[in-house]
Amino acid sequence: xxxxxxxxxxxxxxxxxxxxxxxxxxxxxxxxxxxxxxxxxxxxxxxxxxxxxxxxxxxxxxxxxxxxxxxxxxxxxxxxxxxxxxxxxxxxxxxxxxxxxxxxxxxxxxxxxxxxxxxxxxxxxxxxxxxxxxxxxxxxxxxxxxxxxxxxxxxxxxxxxxxxxxxxxxxxxxxxxxxxxxxxxxxxxxxxxx
Amino acid sequence: xxxxxxxxxxxxxxxxxxxxxxxxxxxxxxxxxxxxxxxxxxxxxxxxxxxxxxxxxxxxxxxxxxxxxxxxxxxxxxxxxxxxxxxxxxxxxxxxxxxxxxxxxxxxxxxxxxxxxxxxxxxxxxxxxxxxxxxxxxxxxxxxxxxxxxxxxxxxxxxxxxxxxxxxxxxxxxxxxxxxxxxxxxxxxxxxxxxxxxxxxxxxxxxxxxxxxxxxxxxxxxxxxxxxxxxxxxxxxxxxxxxxxxxxxxxxxxxxxxxxxxxxxxxxxxxxxxx
Numbered sequence: 001x002x003x004x005x006x007x008x009x010x011x012x013x014x015x016x017x018x019x020x021x022x023x024x025x026x027x028x029x030x031x032x033x034x035x036x037x038x039x040x041x042x043x044x045x046x047x048x049x050x051x052x053x054x055x056x057x058x059x060x061x062x063x064x065x066x067x068x069x070x071x072x073x074x075x076x077x078x079x080x081x082x083x084x085x086x087x088x089x090x091x092x093x094x095x096x097x098x099x100x101x102x103x104x105x106x107x108x109x110x111x112x113x114x115x116x117x118x119x120x121x122x123x124x125x126x127x128x129x130x131x132x133x134x135x136x137x138x139x140x141x142x143x144x145x146x147x148x149x150x151x152x153x154x155x156x157x158x159x160x161x162x163x164x165x166x167x168x169x170x171x172x173x174x175x176x177x178x179x180x181x182x183x184x185x186x187x188x189x190x191x192x193x194x
Numbered sequence: 195x196x197x198x199x200x201x202x203x204x205x206x207x208x209x210x211x212x213x214x215x216x217x218x219x220x221x222x223x224x225x226x227x228x229x230x231x232x233x234x235x236x237x238x239x240x241x242x243x244x245x246x247x248x249x250x251x252x253x254x255x256x257x258x259x260x261x262x263x264x265x266x267x268x269x270x271x272x273x274x275x276x277x278x279x280x281x282x283x284x285x286x287x288x289x290x291x292x293x294x295x296x297x298x299x300x301x302x303x304x305x306x307x308x309x310x311x312x313x314x315x316x317x318x319x320x321x322x323x324x325x326x327x328x329x330x331x332x333x334x335x336x337x338x339x340x341x342x343x344x345x346x347x348x349x350x351x352x353x354x355x356x357x358x359x360x361x362x363x364x365x366x367x368x369x370x371x372x373x374x375x376x377x378x379x380x381x382x383x384x385x386x387x388x389x390x391x392x393x394x395x396x397x398x399x400x401x402x403x404x405x406x407x408x409x410x411x412x413x414x415x416x417x418x419x420x421x422x423x424x425x426x427x428x429x430x431x432x433x434x435x436x437x438x439x440x441x442x443x444x445x446x447x448x449x450x451x452x453x454x455x456x457x458x459x460x461x462x463x464x465x466x467x468x469x
Contacts, residue, residue: 071254100447107443124253135305136312136352137361155254161465162458166258170457171449 023126026145026152027118030128033062034115041108052102059101064153067146069093071155072168077176085181092188104159114138118145126152267456268380276383277452283386284441292431304432306350311429312362313342313349317404322365326373331363338362364466368397372467381456386430389459 036058040051069090070078081089112133118126126145131138142158156165175184267273296304316339323332338354345353354360371393372378379392390398448454 071258074258075255103443103446107439136309136355160462162461163258166461167447167454167457169258171453174453175449 022152023118023120026126027115027128030062030118030143031115033058034113034130037105038108038113041105042110052105055102055105056098061150062154064146064148064150064155065094065097066090067148067153067155068097068165071165073172074169077172077181081181085185088185089188092185096188266380269382273381273383273456274452276385277389277455279385280383280388281445281451288431289441295431307432309342309346309352310349311432313339313346315405318367318401319363319365321404322367322370322401323363325367325370326365328363328365331365334360335363363469366394366397367400368394368463369467371397372463378460378463381460383452383455389455391460391463394463 037055040054040058072093073089078086114131114133116129116131118128120126124147128143128145130141130143132141139160140158141160143154144156144158145152146155156163158164172184175187316335320332320335320339323329323335337358338360341354341358341360342349342352345351355362368390376393378394381389381391382395384390384395444458445451
């Protein structure tokens, strides 16, 4: 009888990943990453270049910079670009995103960061709300995740209510209304920033 | 009879044996199926890695605004000029003065001053919270005002937040109008105040009457407009001294300064109205 039960249990299909496991693992991984970055920022020992390099290494897997670049461009203009232009755009834009991100890190001044557990808002979307606890207020930073081929990755950050992707999107759209794609690429090449 | 039972037992034995034989087989088949799925997926993603850049990812459409949408912006040229003016003013006048001010006045005192003025603007926050039927928030604002004005020594200190974790609920009349569904209207850039929109501009008026600093107010006791202007300038200066680096840093993300500030302002307002 016991053998029967055991074998029935063995036959049962292996569990597919339950959604709840996902939420928990994303929360704990993200919290660990944030803690590591904060620790690095607080240490302040190494020079900026080394520190920045380390931070990018830490967050590279979490952020889907490519997807952020594509979303900032918008489908309409993406379709208008040829393969080389797309490649160049992504390279330049991702470089700019990383620089912008590192620049913001310089604004950090020892605030505490509270990380809320991840919330699954849709089948393929999760959000993690974090708070920057300042001297006289708490400010929100919301990380939006989607399920990519490489697992859950960040595709947008909403800083104090302002979405990075949305802001870049309207800016690029505004630029391309009056100028061409080549102009955009040229601008990104020469200035190193938009 | 016995033969029947024996037969049945034998039959059952065979069945059991077959069953136990099948278990590992089924298990094996299942596991290999899963493994091959995973391998296939990895292979697929390797193949598509080159074309990954071609694939856009279709399900983000409902999350971001359509890039084709035309923003109604009748005051565009004026706004651009005013943005340039404000930016020049901030970069070449306000920030340097604030930097000097920061250098002279320690941060703690500046925070205290900021806290003092923030406390003074309680009537504006209270009224607008009530108008938006946010009674709990209005209540918390009242507690904050009472605690900070007394224990916090007229508001120079903020024990309401530091001890009781009561945050200020920043509401203004523009947000109240937005709460009741008034659209933002077109964008207007005000001199010195910065970005605003039609609704929020209109909303400045009622709040102005509730502000405690002015010529005919009890706290202000100010004799003339120049003094009022001086006080208001001081408040702005003090507040900005605490935000020097932020302005410069965020500005670097702009392609085009005016649309950038407009976009950031409107997104912030939407969030503030929701809260």
